[in-house]
Amino acid sequence: MKKKQAYIEREREQGHLRLWNDYFSEDATYPAHIFRRRFRMNKDLFLRIVDRLSHEIPYFQLRRNGHGRLGLSGLQTCTAAICIMVYGCAADAVDEYLRLGESTAILCLENFTDGIIQLFGDEYLRRPTPEDLQRLLHIGEMRGFPGMIGSIGCMHWELRNCPTAWKGQYTRGAGKPTIV
Template structure:
């Protein structure tokens, strides 16, 4: 009987040792698997968060070229070319730039942490006008004005909000009786009696209308 009891105790001890070894092996395998999965997730996140490549656009040179081309005393391009490319005369454009640069924080000409000046109000406003006047993509102004697509879109957003805020009460309103009379007189003097606003191709036929511009000067009714 004593021998049988001793044998049972040995079996129990052996079973306990096997259980302990199994638990240790399971814990080791689980830890290895968990660590491998955790590392794969972390590495995947690191790959997703790659930093965008910084491009030194030399924005100061962009401002200097813009100033010399259109705004200096001996500007490269005369006023009639400015009027065509900006869709307004220079005095009106400068009035808009002056109001925005003084009253809208986004257009303030500020220095960054290292003392370097950011994009000038002229660059920001010109980028917006070029996109609106020509209907170009945001990155189309980069090479000349030296600002990226995201910045150009921010310029457009803040420009439109600033125009509504600063000039809305004066210009973005219904025409008064005096306004309508003046517009009708202007239209009649130019050979379009009874017309208010721009020429509409639905009512006036162009003899040599450019096919590339088809649909751009008609209204949707």
């Protein structure tokens, strides 16, 4: 016999209010540079994604449940999915701040990825065109990486002015301090 799971009152309205006051209100607790660091994107892009998902994907639309109580906001559900992806954390890690359970967070992530593919896939999740490649090469060249397209991950760059105290931490087989 399957055991019925106990309902936990999470006060999701307070979760939405806290999120709004911390990041999105006129006098937000955290400034834009902290938002960028925490969510790995600027606030305008974040809100554009939330707005499109909230208007076009039914899962992210605010609606009332069978008791007439409002469900989770699109801001909460999108934030949960983005936090799970940005930090690679467990689904239940967003519970205390955003006020949603593990199974709901997993649904948020699944619906978020499906929604992003549906809404933005044709424009952003496609093979680059020759024009895209030229633009990326030009940007890379302006930033000091001529002929490069994509990531510079796993490349060792020599630290010319590495502090002596740190030299041992950044030195490998070549004997010169490098950073990945």
